[in-house]
Amino acid sequence: MQRTYTIRQLTKEFDVTARTLRFYEDEGLIAPERRGQTRIYSNRDRARIILILRGRRVGFSLAEIREILDLYDTHHDGGVKQTLHARRKFEEQLHKLERQKVDIEDSLVELRRAIGAIDSAIADGKLTAPSVESHRVAAE
Amino acid sequence: MQRTYTIRQLTKEFDVTARTLRFYEDEGLIAPERRGQTRIYSNRDRARIILILRGRRVGFSLAEIREILDLYDTHHDGGVKQTLHARRKFEEQLHKLERQKVDIEDSLVELRRAIGAIDSAIADGKLTAPSVESHRVAAE
DNA sequence: CATAACGCTTACGTCAACGTCAAGCGCGAT
DNA sequence: ATCGCGCTTGACGTTGACGTAAGCGTTATG
Secondary structure: OOOEEOHHHHHHHHOOOHHHHHHHHHOOOOOOEEEOOEEEEEHHHHHHHHHHHHHHHOOOOHHHHHHHHHHHHHOOOOOHHHHHHHHHHHHHHHHHHHHHHHHHHHHHHHHHHHHHHHHHHHHOOOOOOOOOOOOOOOOO | OOOEEOHHHHHHHHOOOHHHHHHHHHOOOOOOEEEOOEEEEEHHHHHHHHHHHHHHHOOOOHHHHHHHHHHHHHOOOOOHHHHHHHHHHHHHHHHHHHHHHHHHHHHHHHHHHHHHHHHHHHHOOOOOOOOOOOOOOOOO
């Protein structure tokens, strides 16, 4: 198991640009070490990137993602107050995602219905007629 | 069942600004009629708005949403080619949403795990100690 | 040793999705 | 008749999430 990664390795693995990874660093989402100027990414950094990209795919803003990452970092060594704050935030995200899941399932149902309708129209031969633009429209 | 709506009614119903609805019109997502200058939204417009907002919530861009709406409009009266194009596009969206659903489910699992961990820490009384900032830290 | 290949910083550019004025029109109530 | 309200059309501003170009240092390869 590799311990460290260059920026280039990660860009290829996750299909993001180096600009993006540096930007995430500027925004405080990751903090790779340096050997001189050069960034050295650890497995921890890599794990965070995976979380970031998944968060991005499900529609979280970078600010929200940063907040979650911070909570994961700090809710252990903070006091009760910090921990309860983290719990509340986690539940917020939870509810947001649950709503989103419903939206997605509804959309999936509709899309499958639309595709099914197209397929049965094709099966019924209702679409074998060429379009309006057909060059055979007047023959028959 | 109401047949038409003012812009204000819709902004209240869906909690969006009038600016947003006008913007969607500029972008070709809806096309309400006019009584003079004033926009009159039909049930069809309203249905499209519902689709737009749900699409937005699940992370589609307005361009993607417009494409889908256009497909719903035109794949009926187009020829076979149009219809098959629509089918392909619908399947693209379908796969995108399925991937997204997996991401969401994974995120939900993690969030529930994190919340569960917090809860058991609390139940075990491992969090009753005040934070570092405590005013009683030196007494004992 | 020159020239990629990779890495860095700084800084301006871009695109989507609206927000935010500014200025004006129609119209029902006072 | 004018007040204010709601609606309208520009047009510029803003925010998030990067893209892109300039310019430079380091490593490796023919």
